[in-house]
Amino acid sequence: MKISIELSLYPLAMDNFKDEIWAFIKRLRQVDGLNVVTNGMSTQVFGDYDLAVNNVMREIKRVHSTTNAAVFVCKFISGDRSEAEAES
Numbered sequence: 001m002k003i004s005i006e007l008s009l010y011p012l013a014m015d016n017f018k019d020e021i022w023a024f025i026k027r028l029r030q031v032d033g034l035n036v037v038t039n040g041m042s043t044q045v046f047g048d049y050d051l052a053v054n055n056v057m058r059e060i061k062r063v064h065s066t067t068n069a070a071v072f073v074c075k076f077i078s079g080d081r082s083e084a085e086a087e088s
Contacts, residue, residue: 003052004081005045005074012069020067024059031055035082042073046082 009024011017025043029036034055035046045052053076063070 001049001078002047002080003049004077004079005052005056006042006077007045007056007072007074008042009063010071010073011063011067012071020063020070024063027059027062028055037082044082046080 009021011020025036025038028034028043028045031051033047033051037044037046045056056074060072063072
């Protein structure tokens with residue numbers, strides 16, 4: 001089963017918030033089997049359901065345990081929507 005996840009990270013009260021966002025994205029990109037796409041508003045993660053969800057949740061937990069405060073906005077959509085994006 002495939003999944004598509006769209007998420008945005010908003011670190012609060014951090015001078016280096018861009019560094020934290022890019023570190024989060026870089027860690028997800030290092031996971032074999034995930035397709036990670038970014039744009040100016042969000043990050044999209046496509047792949048096997050368990051692989052994607054487990055790694056996204058692990059990284060969310062990591063951010064929450066290493067920063068004072070961070071907000072995530074997430075959408076979980078069944079199926080691989082990366083192919084639908086390419087067809088539009």
